[in-house]
Amino acid sequence: MNYVSTRGGMAPQAFSDILLEGLAPDGGLAVPQALPRIDAATLESWRGLAYADLAFEVLSRFVSDIAPEDLRRLTRAAYQPSSFKSADIVPLKPLDGSMALLGLSEGPTLAFKDMAMQFLGQAFEYVLGKRGATLNILGATSGDTGSAAEYALRGKKGVAVFMLSPHGRMSAFQRAQMYSLQDHNIYNIAVRGVFDQAQDIVKTLAGDLEFKSHMRLGAVNSINWARIAAQVVYYFWGWLRATRGPGQQVSFTVPSGNFGNILSGHIARSMGLPVRRLVLATNENNVLEEFFRTGVYSPRGPEQTYATSSPSMDISRASNFERFVYDLVGQDGNRVKALWAQMVKTGRFDLSAERPRFESEFGFVAGKSSHADRLDTIRSTFESKGVLMDPHTADGVTVAARYVESGIPMLVLETALPAKFSETIQQAIGRPAPVPPELAGLEALPQRVQVMDCDANRVREFLEKHAKF
């Protein structure tokens, strides 16, 4: 199994090589040369597997340069019950009728990002160890990605993490989660600015190729293929839990921002998993919903990107979307290259001629949700079922309700636990979300964070002083 670029300009590379890289050299994203297919008999033989062993089965189809016994060790370390609040790792939580939540937020930072990052942490340490190499991860976060990366990489050999966050703009809980880490290889840098400015600093420093290679900079952002592959596993898991036999269909609804999570669903479906629909849910930032409704992709600038109560989906330029478009245009790298060139020139591209295929061939439909919808869904589900959900998951449940079909399980991906976004929970039900007992004292712990001006040179100096070699 080798990987090529969505823009056709990269010689085939092995999994371990693309694991440590960001964008392909031609500006595209790494994708498998050919997807593995899973037939019905193989799928049935996986019913009894624990999550970690299912992860091994799925990931071994994507990873051909790590010995199977090593890969199995890595998946067992990543998905050990002691790191997750549920013994199942990913529990199914029934709602109304055929609807259920797929519980992806039982990991250390209470958001689904842990599902991929826990594996990435193991894989990074393993590959760096084999190569005798070190890596300094530089990233920017508005909350969930940064904490998931830090918890996955804390104390790992050969790697240090430098995570920029916007000073004073994350929830108290998110700040406490990140800044209370005392591990010697974790550096939190709060910059006086907004997330986009922090992200620009990362782009500036990683774009300085001499600095990048001298400092051994790496990334864990959402375009990393290993993250996509690790997320494919829970679509298989959800299907196996919601069905009893071969060929039964399941629909999934996915609260979406960067198109990473739902892309993994598209990959699982393309591998042969019997998925009926992939329902994409957005909040008021509905660039993707607009695309699936009209066929026109027209990303928006920061000034038209609203700050909403499901903030992890406040994204108007979905970095993983290119991988879906690659499949949509028949894996023609030149066509993808031309579309993105056109977007740079005119701000949009138009695939409305392909629109009928979105659902008929790929199962995609979409919907959007508002602040009022979110509060309504949180309140009504809590009152009728006693189930409390976070605002992102509520966007999913709101949109999923429009696509429920009798006899077909509808799994809504639970992308965070309510404790992470308690302000909105308070607004919806009049009291804060319960905090898991082991995290009760989190906000009182001492915090370790460097506050600095939003200036690439200050971050550069900090890296030069603290990077690992």
Ligand SMILES: *Cc1c(COP(=O)(O)O)cnc(C)c1O
């Ligand atoms: C990251 C995130 C999302 C969006 O996921 P994408 O893979 O970017 O589409 C949704 N909800 C929460 C809570 C998140 O942290």
